[in-house]
Amino acid sequence: MIELTALRKAFPGTEVLKDISFSVHQGERVSLIGPGGSGKSTILKILLGLVPPSGGEVLLFGRPIHRVGGEEREQLMRRLGVAFQQVGLFDFMTVEENLRFALEHKTKKNTGEIAASIDLLLHGVKLPHAKKLHTHELSGGMQRRIGIARALCGNPHIAIFDEPTSGLDPVTSTIILNMILALAHGPEDNCLLVATSNVEIAIRFAERVIIINQGVVVADGPWRELLLSGSPWVQKFLGVRLIGLDLSYAEELQLPAEFIGRHWKRSN
Template structure:
């Protein structure tokens, strides 16, 4: 489990996060949703140490990440996998080399063991045999799947995913959502997904927090979201549905 307690974050005079607390359980698809500027990506970055919160705590199974020094954080970082919005693959590396990168950084396994793990991860995301391709040779959906393969290469306990469906067509987005859901359930990972995609929310959102202007406005499941009486949440949900419907007509 990951627990965040009273997280605050400012950038100069910009007060981005205003005392957010939440729990994220293993085996669930934990979603952070909200409009642009609501603070969801900043919150994710505070959770993984890319930003330091001004106040509050981030606990990984009771270990207070915010109180650890750089060396002490390394042990927790070894347990974290992350899929960035752009996939963040190294253009000069092959698919195989990209997935092997965390293994080279954090383990002293022999190459044959690393390659075995790479091939397992490629098989898991349905990209068997794509080892020697470069990112420029991949579609957007394939890049996301390679990013997922790299994120799970270290067999993480915690998986963070930032806007996984950004730039993808609806059909490919469903494939990515299903893959994240399957991996989360199969390995009982604590998965935290930042998204504004309502199709993802309704499809895999078992546990959802909605941020509005840096505050947690609502918390619940995809089964409860349609029945909420929170005005800001309803405005976000129905505006998102309208935008998606309008795009599909173009």
């Protein structure tokens, strides 16, 4: 569904992406991780056709997104759902109107079906009472939840979330993460991509992680394996974010026993 080959992107004075290749297949769930500024959002913007690549190939649903135009591109984009860090709701519309606008654009549902979808989505993100509110009447966490509802409306074949929990407290982050996982059942073959610099969020979201650093993919695989046998940089990048956790939480996350044995002293 997504295939990047030798993707490059340079901005004046900096080469942000030097050689990025990976694919995401139907039904897959993937976390894209890397330090802040490593180019995660740039990759997503290129994938969405918002930013042109400097080199390499970008296929979305098998089509070269940067070389198709007009109606075909519109159709490809309708199969995507996206929530960026800046939620980008229209502030002159209510929550309900924002969702209706997205559903009218993305689906062929009639008025009654759209109203039912809006209720279902708001119920899913636990904000049924927010229907008639405007953006400025919502807290940051509520805006994110509406952004997630909008990204998932119309059951997109690919749903992409950029830093869905950044700046939110741990409780709200957990709510958001669970919402994405619970709501994103769409078509059975849909794929989900979360970009984040938060290792804990990344591993809770997906088994498969793609790690980027300094413009290249430094690891791509199941995080438990990478944690134990990735390159020293990869082990450290994943490990330092996890060794400070409570033992009970580390066990809840099902960190590998070998990793727990290495870093936590049992007190009995």
